[in-house]
Amino acid sequence: MAIGASLPGLEKKSLREQALAALRRAITSGELRQGQHLVETELSEMLGISRGTLREALRQLEQEGLASAGPRGRLSVRHLDPKEIRDIFAVRGVLESLAARTLIEQPRRAKAVGELRDALENMDEASGRSLEDRIEADLDFHRLLCRLSGNETLLHQWQSLEGSIRMSIMFAGLERATSNMSVDRHRDIVDAIESGDAVTARETILAHMESASNNLVSED
Amino acid sequence: MAIGASLPGLEKKSLREQALAALRRAITSGELRQGQHLVETELSEMLGISRGTLREALRQLEQEGLASAGPRGRLSVRHLDPKEIRDIFAVRGVLESLAARTLIEQPRRAKAVGELRDALENMDEASGRSLEDRIEADLDFHRLLCRLSGNETLLHQWQSLEGSIRMSIMFAGLERATSNMSVDRHRDIVDAIESGDAVTARETILAHMESASNNLVSED
DNA sequence: CATATCATGAGTGTCAACGATTGTCGGATG
DNA sequence: CATCCGACAATCGTTGACACTCATGATATG
Structure with missing residues (x-):
């Protein structure tokens, strides 16, 4: 099997990192608008990953300042004034x-x-x-x-x-x-x-x- | 109504935050030594929380630079030279x-x-x-x-x-x-x-x- | 009509158990 | 002695469930 030749990349990141990258991109590209509410169940379905894995990515997103937590842990896309x-x-x-x-x-x-x-x-x-x-x-x-x-x-x-x-x-x-x-x-x-x-x-x-x-x- | 005056604080933090605080403390107090391997199952049992919740805390710990990931995601207490x-x-x-x-x-x-x-x-x-x-x-x-x-x-x-x-x-x-x-x-x-x-x-x-x-x- | 109460739904927090993958270690075997 | 094999350990990721909280709207009550 002509392995490797067509393997696009050894860039096998964990799903969490891929999800994080996707979310970053969605936010910085404006696909997700400022202030928009980030619903775990929706996002995990969109990205095709489990809620647990998504939540790990969201924590990181939060610490990067791209999302901010409202009351009761509700995350939304951060609004920058x-x-x-x-x-x-x-x-x-x-x-x-x-x-x-x-x-x-x-x-x-x-x-x-x-x-x-x-x-x-x-x-x-x-x-x-x-x-x-x-x-x-x-x-x-x-x-x-x-x-x-x-x-x-x-x-x-x-x-x-x-x-x-x-x-x-x-x-x-x-x-x-x-x-x-x-x-x-x-x-x-x-x-x-x-x-x-x-x-x-x-x-x-x-x-x-x-x-x-x-x-x-x-x-x- | 003079309530609230003596209410000590409704500061109910999520388990994740409590876990994070506990881990921070354990590391900065030296209870967990530098380089020590952080095993999810052990820690979750010690803290009395589920692995999922613990993992969220660990991600945060990682981003704070208190833990660093080795090969294949193995986390250990960061060593500072x-x-x-x-x-x-x-x-x-x-x-x-x-x-x-x-x-x-x-x-x-x-x-x-x-x-x-x-x-x-x-x-x-x-x-x-x-x-x-x-x-x-x-x-x-x-x-x-x-x-x-x-x-x-x-x-x-x-x-x-x-x-x-x-x-x-x-x-x-x-x-x-x-x-x-x-x-x-x-x-x-x-x-x-x-x-x-x-x-x-x-x-x-x-x-x-x-x-x-x-x-x-x-x-x- | 106005207000208080209640049912419902959405969404997060948390848990438990599982399968898959991969690295490790101790042997058994040639 | 080197090698292969199998058990074990540990992480990644998934699924499904349950409790809790809050907002909302419907309903009952005065």
Whole structure:
């Protein structure tokens, strides 16, 4: 049997993780609207999994801030108001600033800078494609920054915000999101890291995040 | 009707939350040792709850970083090495710095400063009591700082580190932990916030965290 | 008509028991 | 001694059931 050849992927994740990914996607894509009530029995049927397994996924979803619990454990898709978006981006800003600072303190950061430039490259290529691709490339860059810091806790915390970040972008609508994905602004960050200037790196990132959240919640 | 006055509290938490709290406590108190394998059937029996309910709690524990999954989903109590402790405290540092900065930017921060001074008071009183009480008072102070920032995301992220922080202190042993709980050093933070000096506040907090993690992992 | 009471339904919390899969360990066997 | 085999352990996931709580609407009562 010509095994393996056609096996699409060894990506055998547990059902719980698949369910979690599906739910994340459904929320950040707007398929499930903000405030919408998440009914265990419905969802477990839709996803074709048992309630128990689904509940495990929901717990995680809750901790990622994509769902919030009302009275009596009723979960609904979290609603993000402008203040919360600003708050999320403020936290994100300090996390990524720390990543930059950590990276700068590492003597051999040339390789990391190279990888970041590759990520910039990807963003550039994606700029012609769909908005989703661009968002993906953008988040890839920022996630990579955190990963390269070598601080697992930092990466983990950033990732636990990732869903909320996606939701914020969703919430903002597509035009406003676009202005945050300029390659140039991201290049400034990499330049600052490469030059070893921690203060500038930090200020660049914080400014980037502040303007990003301003764009996302602007009222026009 | 003078009811309720004496009603101690209808704080009926779900079994899942109680289990989670019990597990947290067991880990941060050292009752469950680092690296120890967490067997679902054993734990569910010990806690007197079903496996399903326990599993939900375990997922949460995992996301808090108190347990880590080995191959094929086997969970064990997370092992923290010195680098991880430093990493945790670095993240904690930037989170609390953000809290301080946010607090400073609020025009009416006098009340918050008052509450922080109360917390200092508590730390002072606790300094004569058991080490656990002092740890509690210390963490209360830092958690309060995050809460007063009004940034729910920030508070949430901090709390998701709280278990790891407790573990770090555990891991360090009791003597080394003590030196991190000086009231004076904490007063410096409050003073900086009160004076509205964001830069000093940030530097004070980061220095505090760096020296704290140094103390915790020092090799003597 | 207004109000109090009750039946019903939806949804979550929790449990118990089961099957499937996979890794582990102790032997029996050549 | 190496290897294969079988029992065991443990997790993943499922199913089905029951209790509890709350909202809702119907009904009975004044």
